[in-house]
Amino acid sequence: MLSITEIPAFNDNYIWILGAQDSEFVYVVDPGTAAPVLAYLNEKNLTLAGILITHKHQDHVGGIRDLQAHYQGNLPVYGPKAEGIEGITHHLIAEKSLFLPHLASNVEVIHVPGHTLGHFAYLIEDAIFCGDTLFSAGCGRLFEGTPEQMLSSLNRLASLPAHSKIYCAHEYTQANLNFALTVTPNNPHLVQYASWVTKARDNKVPTIPAELSTELTINPFLRCHTSEVKMAVAKQFNIEVTDELQTFTLLRKWKDHF
Structure with missing residues (x-):
């Protein structure tokens, strides 16, 4: 069983620390x-065994x-080869299982292009570490990929077991909900979730991880196949919307200028 802890960084980032239960x-x-990671490791008397990069x-x-320097260069760093990231020691291939020493579970490596072309997500037990691809109530911007690629990536993540938890890299939930409520204001699941998020953030409680089962009912970017979202997009752009890809493409454009 995994133990997962968030480390807040910058304005709204989450760095995730994970390990087998009771492992050092x-x-x-x-x-x-690196600084908040090293501070956490020192406080909890933990040893960093490696880095996963999305x-x-x-x-x-x-x-x-800085983390490699702290461990005198003996720190494995796993990540996508296509991203050309300095410091990667183990270039990963998508759709393969990765075995990490000190973890009792395999890591499924999933290629999710869209935000960037080489973006990976990692599924470990029921935890999805998806970087900037899928957020609670939203999705990442398309800096390199096409709408078709991002939609395919989101659908790939949406097909995972509904009890999976989304460990994305940013606390964007409230801002995403402001947009989602504009798209589907009468969605009762969304209204209820927004109320919970407001209370959580008022008390400085993270909204991440998010349940995939919840996202499937409230996240408009995972619901582009529904008549509700299609109708909202058609009304916003005053055009006829015919399919899921067109809906997603226009929905992302709408969000970009929201």
Whole structure:
């Protein structure tokens, strides 16, 4: 069984620390900076066994060099070869299982292009570490990929077991909900979730991880196949919407300018 802890960084990033229950060895996902990671490890008397990277953006990789230096270069760093990330020691292939020493579970490596072309997500037990691909009530911007690629990536994640938990890299939930409520204001699941999120954030409680089962009912980017979202997009752009890809493409454009 995994133990997972969030380390807040920058304005709204989450760096994830994970390890087998009661193990002194842990892994870190997307360390954009090293200082809070090292502080946490020191406080909890833990040893860093390796780093998992989802994609190349600086707020996800900026701490690699300092963490490797702290461990005198003996720290494995796993990540996508296509992203050209400095410091990667183990270039991974998508759709393969990765075995990590000190973890009792295999890691499923999933290629999720869209935000960047080489973006990976990692499924470990019921935890999905998806970087900037899927957020609670939203999804990542398309910096490199096409709408078709991002929609395919989101559908791939949506097909995972509904009890899976989304460990994304940012606390964007409230901002995403403001948009989602504009798209489908009469969705009762969304209204209820928004109320919970408001209370959580008022008390400085993280909204991540999010349940995939919840996202399937409230996240408009996972619901582009529904008549509700299609109708909202058609009304916003005053055009006829015919399919899921067109709906997603226009929905992402709408969000980009929201």
